[in-house]
């Protein structure tokens with residue numbers, strides 16, 4: 534199918550979930566540069582669904598996405614999309630005010646439990662004694678990104694859509710009301726609507742198409758895995774995060790994973806962990822917990838790509854007909870993907886708007902063009 538109605542560039546969670554949502558009413562094809570889906574950000578995340586991320590808009594998109602994860606549609610039930618994992622945000626005595634403020638904000642979206650020092654250590658015995666206060670969301674969730682990506686891909690294919698891997702869009706032009714895309718390998722595709730879901734490369738794709746970029750910034754983040762102290766009961770452990778953006782850790786396949794929550798600006802690329810951030814993760818883990826990080830079992834890095842205001846950009850470009858932005862999912866692209874895909878299907882296909890507390894204006898890519906005008 535080289536002439537679908539809608540051509541999606543990017544086979545990460547953004548592109549595949551939008552393609553799945555659009556495929557019930559339109560012929561959809563996805564072009565992915567790599568040989569496999571989810572090779573970049575979508576396959577390297579911490580995979581949590583929680584409300585300590587972002588601000589009101591991000592929380593509203595997360596809330597609107599939650600029913601999808603709790604009660605997935607039929608084509609997503611082959612493998613569970615995730616499992617419950619409590620989320621604990623903890624604070625030292627001098628950080629209590631910041632925790633109070635976050636509690637007030639998150640309480641609008643989730644049922645929280647306020648914990649004293651004893652409650653914090655009962656939920657997470659690995660924390661040092663200076664963790665004195667906490668808020669816990671027992672309804673947090675850890676996603677299986679593979680199940681999520683494959684569920685979306687299954688839906689695309691069940692609806693007659695296609696995925697082309699190893700298909701990097703290299704030339705993009707609009708002529709006679711149609712977007713014409715040629716891949717590096719010389720395959721040609723055309724469609725009246727082009728969805729730009731190219732993650733860290735979304736600005737580059739726009740410029741290839743002659744569309745004004747939004748000013749996206751990819752920020753690298755690092756994760757390490759290592760052994761927990763002998764005798765640690767991993768099953769009950771929460772995803773534990775400092776109130777400031779310093780450290781999070783959680784159980785991971787019989788071990789622990791941790792991130793120093795680094796945000797190092799990067800070009801779009803196959804991100805690799807830097808030794809400094811790997812050491813920082815181990816250092817902060819030892820600073821905040823009783824864990825001694827010995828041998829680092831594995832490490833990886835991925836890019837979290839933000840717009841200038843850290844809200845995603847979803848909607849048609851103001852400066853190019855039929856060019857649809859689906860970019861800037863930052864550090865929340867998995868947990869907001871059902872709502873974001875639904876919004877794409879609403880703006881492109883006229884489906885019902887899926888997120889009551891979010892407006893199209895807030896997400897409009899045009900807000901960045903207006904700033905530069």
Ligand SMILES: Cc1cc2nc3c(=O)[nH]c(=O)nc-3n(C[C@H](O)[C@H](O)[C@H](O)COP(=O)(O)OP(=O)(O)OC[C@H]3O[C@@H](n4cnc5c(N)ncnc54)[C@H](O)[C@@H]3O)c2cc1C
Pocket residue numbers: 542543544545546547548564565566567570571572573574575576577578579580581582700701702703730731732733734738754755756792834835836837838860862863864865866867868869
């Ligand atoms: C360490 C880390 C922790 C995170 N933790 C969380 C979390 O706990 N919860 C959460 O919800 N999110 C989290 N995220 C964020 C989440 O992973 C991202 O927001 C999400 O994966 C972005 O999805 P995407 O599809 O936009 O990007 P990607 O997955 O990067 O997909 C974009 C795709 O576009 C393709 N592409 C680019 N250019 C072209 C082209 N010219 N032609 C064809 N294809 C092209 C790329 O190959 C890529 O596969 C985390 C991210 C990181 C790195």
